[in-house]
Amino acid sequence: MTSTPGVKPPTSYRVTGTAQAGGPARILAADETIRLDAGWATPPTGGPGPAELLAGAFAACLLKNVARAGHLLNFTYLDATVTVTARRQDSPPRFVEIGYDLQLTTDESERRVELLHSNLRRYGTVYNTLAAVCDVHGTVTARRSAGPG
Numbered sequence: 001m002t003s004t005p006g007v008k009p010p011t012s013y014r015v016t017g018t019a020q021a022g023g024p025a026r027i028l029a030a031d032e033t034i035r036l037d038a039g040w041a042t043p044p045t046g047g048p049g050p051a052e053l054l055a056g057a058f059a060a061c062l063l064k065n066v067a068r069a070g071h072l073l074n075f076t077y078l079d080a081t082v083t084v085t086a087r088r089q090d091s092p093p094r095f096v097e098i099g100y101d102l103q104l105t106t107d108e109s110e111r112r113v114e115l116l117h118s119n120l121r122r123y124g125t126v127y128n129t130l131a132a133v134c135d136v137h138g139t140v141t142a143r144r145s146a147g148p149g
Contacts, residue, residue, distance in 0.1 A: 003007075006012070006097060007058075012042070013089060015027050015028060015029040016028045017036075017038075017075050019038045022039070022042065024041070024045065025037070025038035025047070026044075027053075028104060034047075034053075035047040035048045035065070036048055036049065036050075036053065036079040037084045038050075049054045049089060051095075052085060053084055054095070054130075055085070055086040055098070056085040057108050057126050058086070058098055058100070058106070058127065058130060059082045059084045059100070060084050060126070060146050061125065061127050062070075062084075062100060062102055062120055062124065062127070063080055063082060065119065065120050065124050065127075066080045066102070066116065066120070067125060068119075069116050069119050069120070073112075073115065073116065073119070074104060075106075075108055075110045075112060075115075075116055076107070077104045077105060077106040077109060078106065078145055079105045079109070080102060080104050080106070081102070081103045081120070082098065082100055082102040082103075082124075083100065083101045084098065084099070085097075085099045085100070087099075087100050088102070094133070094134070095130070095134045096134050096135065097134055097135045097136075097137075098130050098135070098136045098137075098138075099136075099138055100135055100136075100137075100138030100139070101139050101141070102117075102120075102138065102140045103138065103140075103141045103142075103143055104116075104140065104141070104143065105142075105143045106142050106143075106144075106145065107145055108142065109111075110142070113140055113142045114140075116140060120140070132138050134142035
């Protein structure tokens with residue numbers, strides 16, 4: 001692959017997954033080991049399966065971009081909680097919908113909250129990758145912080 005002057009090459013990420021036949025499975029990502037359920041026709045292990053990991057990656061994308069917006073847009077918030085729902089179909093096997101509900105504790109105006117939401121949709125790598133192949137939609141809601149009382 002040749003490089004073009006002034007154009008940054010793509011960023012690479014690497015994870016390693018291992019599984020024992022009929023036994024435990026895990027992924028090593030960064031310095032963390034994530035137990036996962038990779039068995040077929042076996043009792044659940046309690047770990048997340050591939051669908052939960054994909055939904056988790058989407059949630060992480062949203063949360064990371066809230067932090068990014070906090071820095072770039074000077075958007076202040078106390079905390080963020082996101083719930084992601086992924087729907088898949090069996091034939092052909094694929095995800096058909098990703099929905100999210102992101103709640104922030106913030107005193108930012110509704111206009112600024114919508115600006116944040118616009119940035120999440122525009123700059124999220126995982127968001128845009130999934131939006132290219134299925135319906136992605138959601139809400140961002142501001143919970144007002146309890147001020148001095």
